[in-house]
Amino acid sequence: xxDPIVIVGGGAAGLTLxxxxxxxxxxxxxxxxxxxxPERSGGMLLNAHIADFLRKRGLExxxxxxxxxxxxxxxxxxxxxxxxxxxxxxDYDLIVPQWRSEQLLRERAxxxxxxxxxxxxxxxxxxxxxxxxxxxxxxxxxxxxxxxYVVGCDGPRSIVAGAAGFxxxxxxxxxxxxxxxxVVDDEAQALFRAGSYPSGQFGVLPVNPADPTEVRLMxxxxxxxxxxxxxxxxxxxxRSTIERITGRAPDxxxxxxxxxxxxxxxxxxxYRVGRVFLAGDAAHPHPPSSGHGMNTAVHDAVNLGWKLAAxxxxxxxxxxxxxxxxxxxxxxxxxxxxxLAQIPLQTPLDRAAPLREIFAELLxxxxxxTFLSQYxxxxxxxxxxxxxxxxxxxxxxxxxxxxxLRTPTGAVTTPELFRSGRGVVLDLSGGRGVPDLSAWADxxxxxxxxxxxxxxxxxxxxxxxxxxxxxxxxxxxxPAASCHRPGLVPSx
Numbered sequence: 425x426x427d428p429i430v431i432v433g434g435g436a437a438g439l440t441l442x443x444x445x446x447x448x449x450x451x452x453x454x455x456x457x458x459x460x461x462p463e464r465s466g467g468m469l470l471n472a473h474i475a476d477f478l479r480k481r482g483l484e485x486x487x488x489x490x491x492x493x494x495x496x497x498x499x500x501x502x503x504x505x506x507x508x509x510x511x512x513x514x515d516y517d518l519i520v521p522q523w524r525s526e527q528l529l530r531e532r533a534x535x536x537x538x539x540x541x542x543x544x545x546x547x548x549x550x551x552x553x554x555x556x557x558x559x560x561x562x563x564x565x566x567x568x569x570x571x572x573y574v575v576g577c578d579g580p581r582s583i584v585a586g587a588a589g590f591x592x593x594x595x596x597x598x599x600x601x602x603x604x605x606x607v608v609d610d611e612a613q614a615l616f617r618a619g620s621y622p623s624g625q626f627g628v629l630p631v632n633p634a635d636p637t638e639v640r641l642m643x644x645x646x647x648x649x650x651x652x653x654x655x656x657x658x659x660x661x662x663r664s665t666i667e668r669i670t671g672r673a674p675d676x677x678x679x680x681x682x683x684x685x686x687x688x689x690x691x692x693x694x695y696r697v698g699r700v701f702l703a704g705d706a707a708h709p710h711p712p713s714s715g716h717g718m719n720t721a722v723h724d725a726v727n728l729g730w731k732l733a734a735x736x737x738x739x740x741x742x743x744x745x746x747x748x749x750x751x752x753x754x755x756x757x758x759x760x761x762x763x764l765a766q767i768p769l770q771t772p773l774d775r776a777a778p779l780r781e782i783f784a785e786l787l788x789x790x791x792x793x794t795f796l797s798q799y800x801x802x803x804x805x806x807x808x809x810x811x812x813x814x815x816x817x818x819x820x821x822x823x824x825x826x827x828x829l830r831t832p833t834g835a836v837t838t839p840e841l842f843r844s845g846r847g848v849v850l851d852l853s854g855g856r857g858v859p860d861l862s863a864w865a866d867x868x869x870x871x872x873x874x875x876x877x878x879x880x881x882x883x884x885x886x887x888x889x890x891x892x893x894x895x896x897x898x899x900x901x902x903p904a905a906s907c908h909r910p911g912l913v914p915s916x
Contacts, residue, residue, distance in 0.1 A: 430571035437704030437721035438577030439529035444729025446536025447845035455544040467522030469715035480842040501769025580687035580709035588700040596689035601644035607678040650686040695749040708756035713763035730888035819892040829873035
């Protein structure tokens with residue numbers, strides 16, 4: 425039996441990748457440093473584009489129940505606008521705490537045969553031509569674990585990135601923030617003045633419908649280094665941080681949960697070093713940006729998952745694993761750029777005021793609001809497809825649109841086609857058909873349907889991540905024969 429793929433870090437990126445690999449039947453182990461998994465977290469939003477992926481895998485109902493609230497506003501640099509019109513259908517946010525999303529992803533990964541190990545801290549890795557050896561410390565002691573590939577999903581201070589020798593471009597100095605769920609009386613709440621201040625931001629949100637005395641306090645100071653990880657966070661630190669920003673130290677009756685966050689904004693120069701990869705905040709840490717960090721992390725994992733599965737299965741042609749960097753690195757750069765572009769709108773406050781006024785007017789324009797909302801989430805990979813009937817076809821590299829197809833067995837929506845995690849060939853040719861693809865049955869589903877005006881093609885090859893990889897309009901031979909995209913085309 426070959427060595428497993430080892431994922432270091434059990435957050436959103438690591439667990440999404442674990443689910444993708446488990447669905448593909450790849451032996452996978454997740455190593456999570458925490459021994460106990462909290463039921464509170466800083467992140468609270470689930471982006472619509474993550475929901476689209478969950479729908480493809482048949483998981484949306486686990487995350488989105490009839491009473492799951494949506495967040496009806498968006499902001500850019502705390503300049504707010506209601507989400508309405510077409511954006512209300514395509515770029516909404518679900519209010520799902522990140523700890524809950526991670527819990528559901530963890531449960532799904534285990535269902536798929538993934539081994540999730542808690543209390544496992546990776547302190548070093550060494551790789552050779554055949555695999556990677558990890559040195560791991562746990563409550564039972566230290567030892568080593570052999571892996572075929574390693575993926576660092578271990579956050580902004582990634583041990584994997586340091587041990588494997590990844591190089592980073594520093595895009596901005598560190599920021600520092602705290603989040604605390606606290607109990608305060610009505611009089612104290614009335615004294616809170618949330619908003620932007622000359623030295624940072626202070627926010628207050630209701631967090632517990634069952635207890636109106638509990639609120640979430642949030643701060644960020646854009647040009648301050650956070651204390652070291654080894655220094656415990658205390659209520660006094662929260663008070664002094666808020667006082668430093670607002671000029672007033674709050675009277676906190678009880679702190680029920682607290683966390684510290686912050687790091688330099690960096691971008692890995694390459695997402696792959698040999699048999700080691702980075703995903704999520706390990707590859708592109710940046711300040712909070714309306715849930716776009718989690719969205720980028722999840723889709724890093726979705727992009728990498730099917731490619732790694734193809735590699736361990738032995739059907740991946742040369743260049744497949746490198747395409748992960750080629751496709752996701754530009755998205756990571758955009759995510760960092762979007763986050764950093766908002767800082768001049770917020771600090772220093774006196775200089776930012778005219779800019780904020782102009783941005784408030786700009787955000788009233790639908791085209792501007794759409795551009796900023798989708799700056800990171802609307803991804804079209806730059807594919808050069810050999811032999812495609814129309815190399816500029818709008819489907820190439822884009823996510824297959826959500827539409828309904830009429831098949832011999834009944835109507836089916838396009839997201840339903842990807843429950844298996846395999847690639848899909850859509851035969852919309854009206855009976856002209858495609859060659860026999862039974863040799864690809866373990867990685868490719870063939871769906872025959874009536875011609876579809878919305879797709880504008882006769883035959884479409886779609887990757888497991890939902891991106892169209894070949895448009896063969898007015899062709900009768902299978903696009904898989906000319907589209908060298910891995911996992912879909914068998915070796916040999």
